[in-house]
Amino acid sequence: MNKPKIAWITDSTASLSKEFIEKHHIHVIPLHVVINDKFYKETIDITEEDFYNRMKNENGKFQSSQPNIGDIVGLYEKLKEDYDFGVAIHASSTLTGTYQTSVMAAEMAGFKLFAIDSHTGSYPLSFLVKRGIELVEQGFEMGDVVDQLNKLREHTRLFLVPSNLDQLHKSGRVSGSQKILASLFNIKPILSIEDGAAKIKDKVRTEKKAHAWLVNNLKEDLNTKTVKKVAIVHANDREKADGLEQVINETFPTIETEKLMLITVAGVHTGVGTLGLSWVNE
Numbered sequence: 001m002n003k004p005k006i007a008w009i010t011d012s013t014a015s016l017s018k019e020f021i022e023k024h025h026i027h028v029i030p031l032h033v034v035i036n037d038k039f040y041k042e043t044i045d046i047t048e049e050d051f052y053n054r055m056k057n058e059n060g061k062f063q064s065s066q067p068n069i070g071d072i073v074g075l076y077e078k079l080k081e082d083y084d085f086g087v088a089i090h091a092s093s094t095l096t097g098t099y100q101t102s103v104m105a106a107e108m109a110g111f112k113l114f115a116i117d118s119h120t121g122s123y124p125l126s127f128l129v130k131r132g133i134e135l136v137e138q139g140f141e142m143g144d145v146v147d148q149l150n151k152l153r154e155h156t157r158l159f160l161v162p163s164n165l166d167q168l169h170k171s172g173r174v175s176g177s178q179k180i181l182a183s184l185f186n187i188k189p190i191l192s193i194e195d196g197a198a199k200i201k202d203k204v205r206t207e208k209k210a211h212a213w214l215v216n217n218l219k220e221d222l223n224t225k226t227v228k229k230v231a232i233v234h235a236n237d238r239e240k241a242d243g244l245e246q247v248i249n250e251t252f253p254t255i256e257t258e259k260l261m262l263i264t265v266a267g268v269h270t271g272v273g274t275l276g277l278s279w280v281n282e
Helices: 018-023 048-057 069-082 098-109 122-137 142-155 166-170 176-185 207-222 238-251 264-270
Strands: 006-011 027-029 032-035 038-041 062-065 085-090 113-117 156-161 188-194 197-204 229-234 256-261 275-280
Touching (some): 006 069, 006 098, 032 264, 048 256, 062 264, 069 098, 085 122, 085 142, 113 142, 122 142, 122 275, 142 156, 197 207, 207 275, 229 238, 238 256
Parallel strands (some): 006 027, 006 085, 085 113, 229 256
Antiparallel strands (some): 032 062, 156 188, 156 275, 229 275
């Protein structure tokens, strides 16, 4: 029996490298960022670096937007001609409507689709895509692959420390009084993506304490779990990212590290200079 032809689909929040995308013929649906009411396709019309430079230097309105359903329908109609079915692994459905739009588009196109809500984004989403491909290559049936990925998504970690609360305030995530108090006392919130939603996990006074908090949480997981790789996520602040990576390498010398630019649709809310840490417990 011939192996089915599978189309792998994700969205631009996955932070996959161009080389990996091309090697595995992954179809990446771009989300949009909106700057002063002009739409840009993430990673296609604007790079992360350009986006954060503009956010830093322009007094504009920065927003995010999900993909157009018509574009996804068109993609699935084309894929239907060459593939038996698709596997779509998308960013958290709580944070973006991309997952729901993808499912609707597949139904409209008559394209068989196994859709997975990753409950996350950034590095953990890329991890799930890679693990899904590995499982299929190892001969697992599609139902088993979906089950394993749905279980694995609950073992992902993604923590973000915004450099300030300006963008969170502009996007309505924090009130004006919270912003003022945080500025007065140099309070830094630590955001966590849990069960698909962004939550304020803790608040610390300094950047150094924020780094220590991230390291300690990784240590806690390592007491009972295996972590092979850690991603340092940053919003166009390589100096901060290098510093945190050095701490991780010194504290956990056996763990591989990778630096990633924070996806722009997240940076819309957290702002330039955001720093984060992410891993998956295996």
